Amino acid sequence: MKEFQCPSCRQPVSFEHVACANCGILLVFDAPRIDMRRLASNQACRNREIIGCNWCVEGADWYCGSCRLTRTIPHLGSARNIMLWRRVEEAKRRLLYDLSRLGLPLKSRSGEQVGFDILSDQISPILTGHLSGVITLNLAEADDVEREARRVAFREPYRTLLGHFRHEIGHFYWDLLVNSTSFQAPFKLIFGDDSQDYQGAINSYYNRSDRSYDRSGFISEYATSHPWEDWAETFAHFLHIVSTLDSLAGLPLSLDERARQTLTDPYLESDFEALLALWMPLSRGINELNRSLGMSDAYPFDISPAVKGKLHLVHMAISAFREQQRLAA
Template sequence: MQLFECQNCGQALYFENRSCERCGHRLGYVAAQQSLVAIEPEGELWRPLNDPGARYRFCRNADHDVCNWLVAADAPGDFCEACRHNRMIPDLSDPANLLRWRRLEDARHRLFYSLIQFGLPLATRAEHPEGLAFDMLADPEDPDAPKVLTGHDAGLITINIAEADDAERESRREGMSELYRTLLGHFRHEVGHYYWDRLVRDGDPGTLARFRELFGDEREDYAEALQRHYDEGPRPDWRDSHISAYASSHPWEDFAETWAHYLHIVDTLGTASAYGLSLRPSVSQGEPATPPCADPYRAPDIEQLMAAWTPLTLAVNSLNRSMGQPDLYPFVLSPPVVTKLGFVHRLIRSAGEAAGRGAGEGANHHDQLAPA
């Protein structure tokens, strides 16, 4: 994540800020410019200080204070580049659901920040039958009714909003013996399944062949593989070639976990670069500092990312331990895992370049449905 500042007073800003904490200026995010801008009202529209000739309106979800993204005044539709992918939202007649939805949207907008930075294709359901869409739902009140399962199905990502409750999410993390479980992690993992369909399954045969060489044959029965994982636990040697225990359950899950970690790595390195962090991880005298990765989203290869990531994780994990907190990144990247990360890296770069060549095609917006 890049570093933002208020164009009115120079105050450093967080991506989620709705207003500047120093001067009080209203803020809005312009995805096309990758910029959080200070804005002033002009009638029913808003004028950015950094581009006085432009006019914007807020995404309709700003009415619920779950989005701070702007829509160009002459653009079709009511929703921003992120919210136009929402299909179902929680039932807002329950006040607790609004708080959960806000937490989910904070994470989901960070996901879209990365997807847009990479230049990845982002078709909606209106543009493609398997376009990217989100259902964010609560479990039914009837205790005998089926629970909402977080997952992906042909472009539709479903998130159980109970994950937005910290205690519930931590309970599930411990129950499943996971090292890491966050809302942003869920979104990054599930969108990995979506891009497997778009970029591997629907890509060229050579990409699918290389995937099977690294991750395994996805034609293995998925339901049986997951049931075996839950019944018997992960394979004992999973750490040798997988980023997590769950990744060893099936090639699809291995890819989605690897994809999620690639996004973790790139965005965290982007934040480190924005703050100008440089590290000296060696205890020997005279060891040169490791500079930040200038633009992780445009890194030429996985080796450059790993050269910056390894000392950064050592530093941040040590900082967390100094505060009595668990490691920020409690994972070991074995050589086979780095090779898989390299596969994701090349896949994303190729997709972004292809999308750039096809830029200029119009994008349709669609309405957001309230839950039934």
């Protein structure tokens, strides 16, 4: 994510800050303008006090654009649930930032609005997933201990809240960017035949005794379960890449002219090869930094030629959609 500055003292502030650590003024994030502003009267989201939402409201709304998308919140009878819900909403706001920078809408062709149900499984099991634009997320995924236990149980190298959101929204954008478009045939060629029974494929995946898979063809094991899941995993990784490169732009590094041009706005970069040329050494570098601190790799994945082709298709589909919107405006 790009670096923001306090509108008063110009010191760096993070995307989540509600106040400047240097001068103390209260801050709000202006989502339409993608900038930090000084908090004015009647701008605070109603969730600012309870979960630290720092997005400003629009007009006479009580809730910001992000909080209005949450259809269902967990039961707030415990401090733990409030703490976990706060983490979930922080990750969701980063997702919405990604989508805004990419120029992707939050409505389907038929007008279905993206929505979020944040549910606790204290009473009955909750499965994180997507259906017709609604993303359901199990609140337990915001608990570091529980999420790590699930990561190990499912033999996943990576499992985060933001990763969940980026994966699940990928299903929504498959329908918008690929289904019934000129990209449907290339999708079948590269990702596989999506007409195969989805639920049967998922059940078969979880019943496998052999957990090995073709690492040269898929970005993750779960991507092998069905072409739709392969797309969602790949879409999430595309967001990982452009978001991290956006953060790179604010670091005091010596870069050549082409790299600086790419980092002007990685989300809108038209040259896919330029994105990958920056990402490959960066991902190796952040992994080495993590190892130096005794931590696991931040990006424990290899981008093979086949995976690169899948990422390229995601990039092309997003770029084509954005161009169609520009021409229709």
